[in-house]
Amino acid sequence: MRSFVIGALIVAVGVSAGCAATTVAGKRRVLPGDVMRRTSAPDTKLAGADLSNVVLSRSNLHGANLAGATLEYASFYRTDLGEADLTGAQVYRANLFGADLRGAKLEGADLSQADLRMARLQDARLKGTDLRGAFLQRADLRETDLTQTDLTGAVFDAYTILPETLDPFEAGMVYWRIDERARRVDRKPNAQFRRF
Numbered sequence: 661m662r663s664f665v666i667g668a669l670i671v672a673v674g675v676s677a678g679c680a681a682t683t684v685a686g687k688r689r690v691l692p693g694d695v696m697r698r699t700s701a702p703d704t705k706l707a708g709a710d711l712s713n714v715v716l717s718r719s720n721l722h723g724a725n726l727a728g729a730t731l732e733y734a735s736f737y738r739t740d741l742g743e744a745d746l747t748g749a750q751v752y753r754a755n756l757f758g759a760d761l762r763g764a765k766l767e768g769a770d771l772s773q774a775d776l777r778m779a780r781l782q783d784a785r786l787k788g789t790d791l792r793g794a795f796l797q798r799a800d801l802r803e804t805d806l807t808q809t810d811l812t813g814a815v816f817d818a819y820t821i822l823p824e825t826l827d828p829f830e831a832g833m834v835y836w837r838i839d840e841r842a843r844r845v846d847r848k849p850n851a852q853f854r855r856f
Contacts (some may be wrong), residue, residue: 707745727765796820797836806831 668731700717717737719785743763744848751771757779767786773793782802786809793813800821812832822828828835 722760796833799828 661827665827672678696719697715697717699716699721702720702722703725704721704724706729707725707822708729709726710730711726711734711754712730712732713734714731715737716739717735719736719739721736722740724741724744726741726749728749729743729746730750731746731754732752733748733754734751735822736759738758739756741756741761741764742760743765743836744761745765746769749766749770751769751774753770753773753775755775756771756779757775759776760780761784761845762782762785763833764781764797766789767785768789769786770790771794772790773795774791775795776791776799777795778798779796780800781804783799784801784804787805788808789806790810791814792810793815794811795815795818798819799816800842801823802821804823806823806826811828814831814833815836816822816828816833817836
């Protein structure tokens with residue numbers, strides 16, 4: 661078993677799901693499903709770690725190495741993951757609402773059905789990323805490399821900032837808007853959506 665330090669916490673990798681959390685040298689071992697809010701651990705090395713269902717809300721993981729990590733159903737609500745390496749990570753259905761992913765490496769990652777609403781993805785490398793069914797309302801994807809990215813069913817709205825070269829409807833994305841009666845309407849908008 662390998663362990664990684666996150667701030668004052670130790671993350672155990674390869675631990676069976678039935679194990680209970682233990683204390684090592686006064687530091688808490690973190691298992692999948694644990695809750696850690698406002699953790700500060702920039703440049704942490706967690707490549708290949710299993711952090712499924714972990715809550716790391718409002719944390720600082722700037723520049724962290726999470727390549728190949730399993731982050732399914734994890735919550736990174738408003739977490740700083742700028743310049744982090746998430747290459748090949750499994751981030752299926754994760755909560756990345758308002759996360760800062762500017763300059764992050766996400767090549768080949770599985771972000772299908774992830775909540776990326778209000779996420780900052782400027783200059784992120786998303787080449788070959790799976791974004792099927794991801795929620796991108798109000799997300800900022802300026803200067804983002806979306807080459808070979810699967811955007812089928814990804815949801816955007818009038819406030820989503822998309823790269824100029826991307827035609828969202830050709831990519832299979834779904835436009836989301838609320839009509840005057842607060843009912844959800846999925847269709848092509850009448851007015852041109854916002855681009856920079």
